[in-house]
Amino acid sequence: MRNKIRKKILSLLLAGILAAGLCGCGQEAETQKTRVAVIVKSTESAFWKSVFAGAGAAATEYNINVSFDGPAAEEDYETQNEMVRRAMDDGVDVIIFSAVDYNANAEIIDQAAQRGIKIIVIDSDVNSSQVSCRIGTNNLQAGIKAAEAALATDDEELYIGIVNYDVNSANGQQRELGFRQTVEQDPRVKNITTINVLSTTEDARAGAKEMLLSDSRINVVVTFNEWTSLGVGWAIRDLNRADRIQVVAFDSNVVSVGMLETGEVDALIVQNPYAMGYLGVETAANLMNGQTGGPSVVDTATTIVTRENMYEPESQKILFSFEEEGY
Amino acid sequence: MKKRKASLSFIITILVVGLVTLFLLWSTFFFLSLYVSSMKQAAQTSSEQAVTQASNAISNYIGDMQEIMSLIEKNLTKSGEKSDQTLETLCNVRSDLVAVYIYDEQGRLTDSYTGTHTLKEHYLKDLSYIALDSYNPDVLYLSEPHVESLLQDYYPWVVSVLQELTGADGQRMRVVIDIRFSKISDYVDNVGIGQHGYCFITDSNGEIIYHPQQQLLYSGLKKEATAGLDLSSNGSFETDDLICNVRSLDNCDWKVVGVSYISELVTAKEMELLGNICVMLTIILLVTMLVSFLVSRLVTNPVQRLIRAMGEFEKDAAGYVYRPVEGTMEIEALSQSYEHMVRKIQKLMNQVRQEEISLRKTELKALQAQINPHFLYNTLDAIGWLCEEERCQDAVEMVNALAKLFRISISKGHELITIQKEVEHARSYLKIQNFRYKNQFSYDFQIEEDCLQYYCNKITLQPIIENAIYHGLDRMVDEGHIQIRIYSEGEDVIFRVEDNGVGMSEEQCRSILHKEPGDNSGIGIKNVNDRIKIYFGKEYGLSIESELDVGTCVTIRMPKVEENAAAGWEKV
Numbered sequence: 001m002r003n004k005i006r007k008k009i010l011s012l013l014l015a016g017i018l019a020a021g022l023c024g025c026g027q028e029a030e031t032q033k034t035r036v037a038v039i040v041k042s043t044e045s046a047f048w049k050s051v052f053a054g055a056g057a058a059a060t061e062y063n064i065n066v067s068f069d070g071p072a073a074e075e076d077y078e079t080q081n082e083m084v085r086r087a088m089d090d091g092v093d094v095i096i097f098s099a100v101d102y103n104a105n106a107e108i109i110d111q112a113a114q115r116g117i118k119i120i121v122i123d124s125d126v127n128s129s130q131v132s133c134r135i136g137t138n139n140l141q142a143g144i145k146a147a148e149a150a151l152a153t154d155d156e157e158l159y160i161g162i163v164n165y166d167v168n169s170a171n172g173q174q175r176e177l178g179f180r181q182t183v184e185q186d187p188r189v190k191n192i193t194t195i196n197v198l199s200t201t202e203d204a205r206a207g208a209k210e211m212l213l214s215d216s217r218i219n220v221v222v223t224f225n226e227w228t229s230l231g232v233g234w235a236i237r238d239l240n241r242a243d244r245i246q247v248v249a250f251d252s253n254v255v256s257v258g259m260l261e262t263g264e265v266d267a268l269i270v271q272n273p274y275a276m277g278y279l280g281v282e283t284a285a286n287l288m289n290g291q292t293g294g295p296s297v298v299d300t301a302t303t304i305v306t307r308e309n310m311y312e313p314e315s316q317k318i319l320f321s322f323e324e325e326g327y
Numbered sequence: 328m329k330k331r332k333a334s335l336s337f338i339i340t341i342l343v344v345g346l347v348t349l350f351l352l353w354s355t356f357f358f359l360s361l362y363v364s365s366m367k368q369a370a371q372t373s374s375e376q377a378v379t380q381a382s383n384a385i386s387n388y389i390g391d392m393q394e395i396m397s398l399i400e401k402n403l404t405k406s407g408e409k410s411d412q413t414l415e416t417l418c419n420v421r422s423d424l425v426a427v428y429i430y431d432e433q434g435r436l437t438d439s440y441t442g443t444h445t446l447k448e449h450y451l452k453d454l455s456y457i458a459l460d461s462y463n464p465d466v467l468y469l470s471e472p473h474v475e476s477l478l479q480d481y482y483p484w485v486v487s488v489l490q491e492l493t494g495a496d497g498q499r500m501r502v503v504i505d506i507r508f509s510k511i512s513d514y515v516d517n518v519g520i521g522q523h524g525y526c527f528i529t530d531s532n533g534e535i536i537y538h539p540q541q542q543l544l545y546s547g548l549k550k551e552a553t554a555g556l557d558l559s560s561n562g563s564f565e566t567d568d569l570i571c572n573v574r575s576l577d578n579c580d581w582k583v584v585g586v587s588y589i590s591e592l593v594t595a596k597e598m599e600l601l602g603n604i605c606v607m608l609t610i611i612l613l614v615t616m617l618v619s620f621l622v623s624r625l626v627t628n629p630v631q632r633l634i635r636a637m638g639e640f641e642k643d644a645a646g647y648v649y650r651p652v653e654g655t656m657e658i659e660a661l662s663q664s665y666e667h668m669v670r671k672i673q674k675l676m677n678q679v680r681q682e683e684i685s686l687r688k689t690e691l692k693a694l695q696a697q698i699n700p701h702f703l704y705n706t707l708d709a710i711g712w713l714c715e716e717e718r719c720q721d722a723v724e725m726v727n728a729l730a731k732l733f734r735i736s737i738s739k740g741h742e743l744i745t746i747q748k749e750v751e752h753a754r755s756y757l758k759i760q761n762f763r764y765k766n767q768f769s770y771d772f773q774i775e776e777d778c779l780q781y782y783c784n785k786i787t788l789q790p791i792i793e794n795a796i797y798h799g800l801d802r803m804v805d806e807g808h809i810q811i812r813i814y815s816e817g818e819d820v821i822f823r824v825e826d827n828g829v830g831m832s833e834e835q836c837r838s839i840l841h842k843e844p845g846d847n848s849g850i851g852i853k854n855v856n857d858r859i860k861i862y863f864g865k866e867y868g869l870s871i872e873s874e875l876d877v878g879t880c881v882t883i884r885m886p887k888v889e890e891n892a893a894a895g896w897e898k899v
Contacts, residue, residue: 057543254480261451274546301547311452311476317545320474320482322508 034288035065036281037087039080040098041124041169042199043070045226046253046321047273051122053323054277055096062285067092074199074227075166077101081108087117094118094284098136099126102170118287122276124171133283135298137271139171142302143178143224146248149267149304150179150220151186153246158186159215162194163208163223163232169199175224175250193218197228204231205238212239219245226251229268233259252305252319260307270318272300335630339623340616347615355604363597367570370521370592371563374572377518378585381526382574384514389578392504393467396490399427399502404495411440418442425475425485425505428455432499436477444478452476455487455503462491462501469579471534475505483507486536511537515583524587527551531580533558558584565589629654633662640669645676684861691858692742709763725762728755738785742862743893746813746820747779753788753811760796768800768807768826775814782888782896783820784858791824791869791881794839794852799828799879815887819867822883830875839871852881859885862896 038055042048052068059066069087071079077100085108087095095117099105106127113119113130123136150160160183165172176194183189193215197207204223208231212218223232229249233256236242242263249256249265251273259265279298286294309315395417402413418424419442429438434456439446454473462468470487485505494500511528516539518526527538535544535551543549553571561582563572570592572585632652640647649669652662706729713722735752738744744752750772757770792809800807812823831839839852856869863886873879888896 053542054546054548057540254482257482258480261447262449272546274542275548278543278546278548307451311454311474313471313473316474320484322484322542322545 033063033065034094034285035090035092036067036094036096036284037083037090037092038066038068038096038277038280039083039087040068040070040096040122041074041080041100042072043068045251047226047251047271050273050321051098051277051280053321054274054279055281056277057274058278058281058285062282064281064285066281070098071100074169075100077104077168080105084108084112088112088115092117093288094120096120096122096280096284097126098123099170100124100166101168102173103127104168118284120280120283120287122280123271123273124169126170131296132287133294133296133298135276135279135283136171136300137276137302138299139174140178141299142250142269142271143175143180144182145302145304146175146222146224146250146267146269147179147182149248149269149306150222150246151183151188152267152306153220155219155246156188157217158183158189158220159217160189160192160220160222161208161211161215161218162192163204163211163221163228164194164196165199165204165225165228167196172224179222191215191217197231199225199227201227201230201234204228205234206231208232208235209238212236212241212245220248221245222248224250226253226256229253229256229265230259233264236264252321257310257319260305260310263307266306268305268319270303270305272302272318274321275300334627336620336623336627339626340619343619343622344612344616348612351608351611355608359597359601359604362600363593366593366596367565367589370570370587370589371572373592374520374524374570374585374587375563377520377524378526378572378574378583381514381518381585382576382583385511385528385581385583386576386578388510388514389467389576389581392488392506393490393578395424395504396467396488396492396502399504400492403429403492403500403502414440415442423507423510425481425483425507426455426478428477428503428505430456430501430503432501434458434501437500439477441478444481446477447479450477455485455505456501457487457489457503462489464491464493464499466490467579469530469536469581471530472508472536484541486511508537508541512539515539518585520585520587521592523591524585526583526585529558529582529584531582536581553584553586558582625655626658629658629662633658633665636665644672647673687857687861688742691854691861692740705763706759709759721762725759728758731755732759736786741897742784742858743782743888743897744785745779745890746774746781746783749783749785749788750774750779750811750813752786753792756789756792757809760792764796764800766806767803768796768809770809770811773810773812773814778813778815778820778887780890781820782890782893783822783885784855784862787855787859787883787885788822788824790852790855791883795824795826795828795879795881798831798835799826801828803828816884818887820885820887822885823880825878825880827878830877830879831871831873832875833873836871836873840869855883859883 036059038052040048040051048070055066055068058064069083071083080100081104084095084097088111095112097105097109097119098121102125109119109126109128110130113128119128119131121131121134121136125134162176162179164176167173180192183192193211195207195211197203204227208221212221212235221232221236223229229251230253232247232249236245236247237259247265248267248269250269250271252268252270256265256268260268279300283294283298303315303318305315305319310319398417399414414427418427418440424442426442426444427440428436431437436453454476455470457468457470459468468489470489472484472486474482475485485507488504488506489501491499491501515526515528515537520526525539528536530536535541538544538551540549544551552569556566556571558571558573561573561575563570565571568589570587570589573582575582629652636650636652647669649666651666652658654662706725710722710725710729713725732752732755735744735748735755738748754772761768761770788811792811795809800809808827810825814821840856841853852869859868867884867886869881869883871879871881
């Protein structure tokens with residue numbers, strides 16, 4: 001009897017030592033680097049470059065592999081869908097997505113989500129319930145800010161021309177909605193005209209010019225993204241109407257900043273693309289680490305920058321990217 | 328039952344494990360605190376080194392700017408075209424130089440060298456000029472970081488460096504060099520303190536000049552961890568989580584601040600170490616437990632065997648056979664001593680027993696030697712009476728019988744005699760008694776011839792016959808008869824004395840076997856029984872069967888003792 005107990009104790013001790021030994025040399029499983037695909041509307045504009053820079057900074061910080069992709073044309077949802085499909089086939093963990101088309105991109109995003117890929121939307125939304133987190137400008141609010149900047153003019157009668165981009169793009173429509181809701185309350189506003197152009201400088205330039213020439217009363221022009229802003233700026237410069245027309249444009253670009261200084265553009269609604277990119281990847285990292293329960297909507301701030309305050313220290317920080325080399 | 332005390336093995340194990348645990352905990356604590364303080368020291372040193380390295384590099388860079396300034400001064404003193412060329416080339420060649428601006432004493436921009444970029448025709452604001460009340464020509468003035476505001480379509484973040492120089496014709500001019508952060512970032516970004524530690528540059532007001540994560544700070548995504556800390560004095564200090572190291576540059580009012588994380592440099596390593604130590608501790612403890620358990624068993628097992636052996640000895644001292652206990656040297660010494668003791672005790676016990684037996688034998692012999700005086704007197708009386716009646720023949724027979732009786736009684740002091748002699752002794756006794764009792768009883772012997780050669784205790788039959796006569800036949804009216812039979816039964820010899828006397832009650836039988844002989848009887852039946860048992864063992868001896876008015880039968884059992892063995896039996 002006693003001998004049995006002793007044997008038991010002995011075997012327990014041995015087992016304990018063995019277990020401790022095993023624990024000691026138990027290798028730490030090397031974790032696969034999280035892979036994130038950032039698929040956005042375009043890769044060319046300063047806005048998206050800044051997004052990529054932010055994403056790159058977060059990727060370095062969180063030790064994540066990030067790839068950047070976007071169609072050549074900002075209306076090309078099919079190419080974007082193809083890019084999502086490729087990312088799915090590559091087996092990425094997270095897709096950070098900015099939709100060209102609110103509805104046309106929805107199906108592929110749902111498919112990706114079904115495969116277990118986490119979806120994070122930045123800047124422009126997609127019609128999917130599978131999105132883990134939406135990061136970007138509160139577009140309605142941005143539209144309202146644009147309206148405030150537009151109404152800052154002294155003119156007594158306002159004829160407003162809106163140069164918006166693709167009608168299927170969620171953020172453009174939201175901004176226009178916010179803008180219209182606000183300016184319609186102002187009695188000075190007599191007329192609002194909207195044209196939709198392709199999201200290129202040239203198309204916007206031509207469209208804006210045509211609009212301004214067809215209705216010479218227009219004394220306020222509003223436009224909602226970087227390329228159309230440049231187009232509108234060029235159109236104003238071409239028609240030499242910088243002094244007459246209050247122009248509210250979006251996003252910061254070397255050219256549009258120059259136009260702000262020279263007067264073709266009177267106010268820029270500046271978003272925080274760097275933050276979108278950074279927060280997108282940061283959220284991806286958190287999701288992959290199993291930290292759920294973060295906010296499902298993150299609002300990155302927008303700021304109105306005018307000629308008067310553009311060289312204030314705070315505006316400089318918002319307007320001009322510190323990282324000139326891009327990503 | 329008394330409470331069981333803890334075993335030695337258990338106590339040793341607990342004691343050793345406890346001591347080892349205590350020692351390990353103490354040394355772990357000591358070692359850890361030593362480790363932490365040395366890690367902190369190392370972290371501070373490495374932080375200090377990193378900051379020194381960065382600040383030296385930046386000092387050199389500022390020195391570089393000074394040299395450029397003196398180069399510009401040299402060029403300005405030369406005439407026109409050539410100096411312009413040199414400065415343009417300088418701006419083109421040095422990627423970190425964005426532009427060189429020259430202002431007059433009123434702060435008006437008089438000249439500019441902008442490399443590949445063009446100066447704006449109408450600029451909104453000039454952020455490069457540093458407006459001060461007075462300028463010291465020996466000092467380089469550095470601006471806060473700002474966006475280059477004078478160039479077309481080019482808005483890099485720059486720092487302006489201003490120095491007042493003297494031109495060719497003696498007029499004073501203020502030269503501004505706008506420098507990009509590319510070089511500075513090379514110096515600062517590559518400084519790593521631990522995995523996440525970093526350096527940044529502030530001016531004397533604590534405004535950040537350059538930070539590796541400047542864009543994150545500008546985008547409002549992060550705040551500098553040292554914001555709110557007093558970085559005005561040089562040297563290093565610690566907060567709960569940070570080690571900060573501040574160092575002013577020699578040739579300007581910038582400071583380089585190194586920030587490293589205690590959690591990363593110290594705490595994480597401490598935790599890792601602690602984890603390792605815990606694993607080691609567990610292993611050591613387990614091994615200690617095992618070893619002390621085994622060691623204690625090494626000690627206690629033989630002790631327990633010894634205890635068991637002692638227990639056995641306690642139970643049966645005489646029959647105990649010693650088996651040596653193996654173990655350590657001490658245990659074996661103990662075991663040997665114990666063996667010695669056991670042997671001694673057993674020897675002593677034997678000795679005592681032997682002495683007791685010999686004492687008893689001596690005692691019994693002394694009794695044997697006694698002659699019942701009544702018997703002698705009566706016999707002599709009878710002989711005297713025979714002589715008086717001139718029955719010489721009878722008297723001679725009586726005297727012979729008596730003589731034989733005594734001779735055999737003495738037997739030269741031997742205890743064991745042949746059965747033949749014993750029978751003669753009995754015959755002599757019966758002859759005398761029969762004569763004395765005037766043939767009131769008859770007797771006969773039935774003896775197996777083979778038995779005569781064996782030895783038996785002397786005076787075995789006589790007391791029994793005496794008892795038969797006195798208690799059985801004496802009071803009889805009819806003629807009594809005594810029959811004596813001696814025969815072998817297996818390895819034993821049986822003596823059987825039967826009479827047809829009055830018999831005895833059971834109580835009488837018992838008392839005869841146990842009571843000491845009275846004065847009148849020389850050697851009692853008890854004496855016979857005792858002697859046989861002492862000499863041959865308990866299984867031998869005497870038994871009495873008796874029935875009132877029928878008779879008594881006394882049976883004596885003895886082993887067959889050969890002549891050569893008799894001496895051994897008799898030896899005391």
